[in-house]
Amino acid sequence: MKVKSIIGKLEASIDTFLEQKKHLSEYSIRNHKLDISKLIFFLNENLDQEFNLDLVRKFISELRKSTSKTSIRRIISNVGTYFEYLIDQEKIEKNFFSEISPPKIGKKLPSIATTDEIDEMIRCIDKSKNLGKRDHAIIEFIYSAGLRVSEVNNLNIQDIDLNQNQAVIFGKGSKYRSVIFSESTSKILKDYLEIRDNSKKEKAFFLSNSGVRISIRSIQHIVKKYISLAGLNPKYHTHTLRHSFATHLLDGGADLRVVQELLGHTSPKTTEIYTHISVEKSRDVYTNAHPKA
Structure with a gap:
């Protein structure tokens, strides 16, 4: 499937998807929207490509240049959740993000004030x-x-x-x-x-x-x-x-x-x-x- 044929479906369903996330915090909803927008921006630069696992891996690879491991883990999770929603709505057939392993991060102890x-x-x-x-x-x-x-x-x-x-x-x-x-x-x-x-x-x-x-x-x-x-x-x-x-x-x-x-x-x-x-x-x-x- 070409990117051109899927990008419209991704853009058209964001609002209805987020409507189902009203139970989440303001920040969580904002991050879902931003993370999906990052993917759409990437796809707009690759319109003639096949939308497949290799392209999704390329997207994650591009993120690694300027995005923390924690944020990449969140993006994989949020976009993957969106794709599961699109599958339920019969807009797409496959969620390639479910096949991506999130980057491992070491346990970091939080800062504590005395x-x-x-x-x-x-x-x-x-x-x-x-x-x-x-x-x-x-x-x-x-x-x-x-x-x-x-x-x-x-x-x-x-x-x-x-x-x-x-x-x-x-x-x-x-x-x-x-x-x-x-x-x-x-x-x-x-x-x-x-x-x-x-x-x-x-x-x-x-x-x-x-x-x-x-x-x-x-x-x-x-x-x-x-x-x-x-x-x-x-x-x-x-x-x-x-x-x-x-x-x-x-x-x-x-x-x-x-x-x-x-x-x-x-x-x-x-x-x-x-x-x-x-x-x-x-x-x-x-x-x-x-x-x-």
């Missing part, structure tokens, strides 16, 4: 201003409850019980879970609610400057801003607070199963990476302190 570093971030916030109170509440809540940025974005007023210090979170895979947070975090959230703009009757808990639900990008920008002001590792980001939450709990003696449930991980293997971080930390302490090390 409690002192997180405190320094919070000290950099001007809490006398309304936006400062909001930013303080966002950072404190992410770290106190171990939230993903999309979960903070999805949070609504009715999801939080400040009397019980707990919240119902709409998380990854369209699953709900309960999280708990400290009394001090509860007070910070209450301080934010006192200055929150209620004029538009917006149901979102955290609002932007214009009084609507704050975007994922804005939350990321807020966290990055205070990481920079505090002079912390520039590789730190919003998810670093979630990683730090999990690691600090395990360092404090929390049971792995409890941490798994608080993070919303389906498998304990996902949570186990934080035990590796704690082991690495112990190794560093031993190496630096033991006279025979």
Whole structure:
């Protein structure tokens, strides 16, 4: 089959495919669209070629020149999912991406901020201003409850019980879970609610400057801003607070199963990476302190 005969089918079905992915996060949907667009761009440069396994391998080979292994794995998965959809819709007959082995990547331990570093971030916030109170509440809540940025974005007023210090979170895979947070975090959230703009009757808990639900990008920008002001590792980001939450709990003696449930991980293997971080930390302490090390 020539590329010319398939490219129209690929372009025409993207929107209906993405309609079925509404349960995914904003970023996941965006990545699906971008990844499919990368393939379409490549195919437009190879219109006279046969669309077969060799051409798909050439596409992956081109990606390797400027794309990380992690991103290539995601592209193979996302485009492969799209081709399975097209097969179900009887638009195409074969999914060549199912025959491509994704590149192997080594296990990389996430960066962890210390409690002192997180405190320094919070000290950099001007809490006398309304936006400062909001930013303080966002950072404190992410770290106190171990939230993903999309979960903070999805949070609504009715999801939080400040009397019980707990919240119902709409998380990854369209699953709900309960999280708990400290009394001090509860007070910070209450301080934010006192200055929150209620004029538009917006149901979102955290609002932007214009009084609507704050975007994922804005939350990321807020966290990055205070990481920079505090002079912390520039590789730190919003998810670093979630990683730090999990690691600090395990360092404090929390049971792995409890941490798994608080993070919303389906498998304990996902949570186990934080035990590796704690082991690495112990190794560093031993190496630096033991006279025979």
